[in-house]
Amino acid sequence: MSDQSKLGDGTRCVHAGLPEPTPGEPFLPGPVFAAPYHLDPVLGPDATPNGYGRPDNPTRRRLETAIGELEGGDVLAFASGQAAITAVLLPLLRPGDTVLLPTDGYFPVRAFASETLAGLGVDVRFVPTAGPYPSFDGVRLILIETPANPGLDVCDVAGLAERAHAAGALLAVDNTTATPLGQRPLDLGADLVVASGTKALTGHSDLLLGYVASRSAELLEPIRGWRTTTGSVPGAFDAWLAHRSLATLDLRLARQSANAAAVAAALRARTDVTGVRWPGLPDDPAFPVASRQMRRFPGLVSFDLGNADRVARFLAASDLVFAATSFGGLHTTADRRAQWGDDVPAGFLRLSCGVEDTTDLIADLTAALDEAGER
Numbered sequence: 001m002s003d004q005s006k007l008g009d010g011t012r013c014v015h016a017g018l019p020e021p022t023p024g025e026p027f028l029p030g031p032v033f034a035a036p037y038h039l040d041p042v043l044g045p046d047a048t049p050n051g052y053g054r055p056d057n058p059t060r061r062r063l064e065t066a067i068g069e070l071e072g073g074d075v076l077a078f079a080s081g082q083a084a085i086t087a088v089l090l091p092l093l094r095p096g097d098t099v100l101l102p103t104d105g106y107f108p109v110r111a112f113a114s115e116t117l118a119g120l121g122v123d124v125r126f127v128p129t130a131g132p133y134p135s136f137d138g139v140r141l142i143l144i145e146t147p148a149n150p151g152l153d154v155c156d157v158a159g160l161a162e163r164a165h166a167a168g169a170l171l172a173v174d175n176t177t178a179t180p181l182g183q184r185p186l187d188l189g190a191d192l193v194v195a196s197g198t199k200a201l202t203g204h205s206d207l208l209l210g211y212v213a214s215r216s217a218e219l220l221e222p223i224r225g226w227r228t229t230t231g232s233v234p235g236a237f238d239a240w241l242a243h244r245s246l247a248t249l250d251l252r253l254a255r256q257s258a259n260a261a262a263v264a265a266a267l268r269a270r271t272d273v274t275g276v277r278w279p280g281l282p283d284d285p286a287f288p289v290a291s292r293q294m295r296r297f298p299g300l301v302s303f304d305l306g307n308a309d310r311v312a313r314f315l316a317a318s319d320l321v322f323a324a325t326s327f328g329g330l331h332t333t334a335d336r337r338a339q340w341g342d343d344v345p346a347g348f349l350r351l352s353c354g355v356e357d358t359t360d361l362i363a364d365l366t367a368a369l370d371e372a373g374e375r
């Protein structure tokens, strides 16, 4: 295919990872369901990468090629985002190493680090996404999440990569919220990208997926070994479904981001909603870095309705906002994060804008907030 870097996002998504056109074959070949494959009786596994389904699968390889084209690196797909993140933390960290993690990122990562990594003798430290960041001297790995879920603060990937490398540390970026169309951390100097493909990347709320991307074969090798050993691989059907969904990423993100802009503006105009955060609002604290670093703003908006009762009234009154966790899907959803143990106020909501018509969404949201009444 022609030089990918000259193509627009929509074109790159539609063509990502597709095989060369072959008459009589589909554009995206269907999933290959196999545990063992036929082996060459003489050469055995040396004749083909398709020997056994845990180390490799052609449907998964195609998906990895597709995501790799978008992230600008080599990719390993995992059964979930958590599988991908733990596959970076466990094989790369040793007892005595120091790891730096966000205080305000996806909470199971913090829990895993505090319980499992610390128990293995890793020195686990935390820093808010918005900083200030401590000295990286003696740190082995810094994992950042930008924009952070659920508070939507951002940090300067290029600046942190430079500081990390000067101190001999590795920088990994959780790119779940932004997706590779929102920002390309490897271009900004990160060593590794980790992400949940469960969210906006695939966007249909119907599968779990994770991936690790890097330009360093040396870094990917132990992570691949870890994946093969632990078997944390996505199944062929999920890999195929993810690849099919990737084709519409550009379209989905465009509508989600436009909806988020309208929702953020509508919420800001109300006196009964506080703490509205969206990195695309010019007066949001995240805006200066986000507008420089990101290629598009996410479909997530966070805000505070004051208490759990009012959130419940809002969700019950809305026809279009589903109460659900996760984010990045076609349907607008809202999640009261305190119910999962996030360290946020009781009325804090993370709203994930779907691809509904903007006018319908704003009308529904406004009516539901009116019906929910005061605190």
Ligand SMILES: Cc1ncc(COP(=O)(O)O)c(C=O)c1O
Residues within 6 Å of the ligand: 080, 081, 082, 083, 085, 106, 145, 149, 174, 176, 177, 195, 196, 197, 198, 208, 209, 210, 326
């Ligand atoms: C920023 C972020 N990273 C990682 C994960 C974990 O992904 P998964 O649920 O696919 O394991 C999530 C899940 O919500 C997330 O929001």
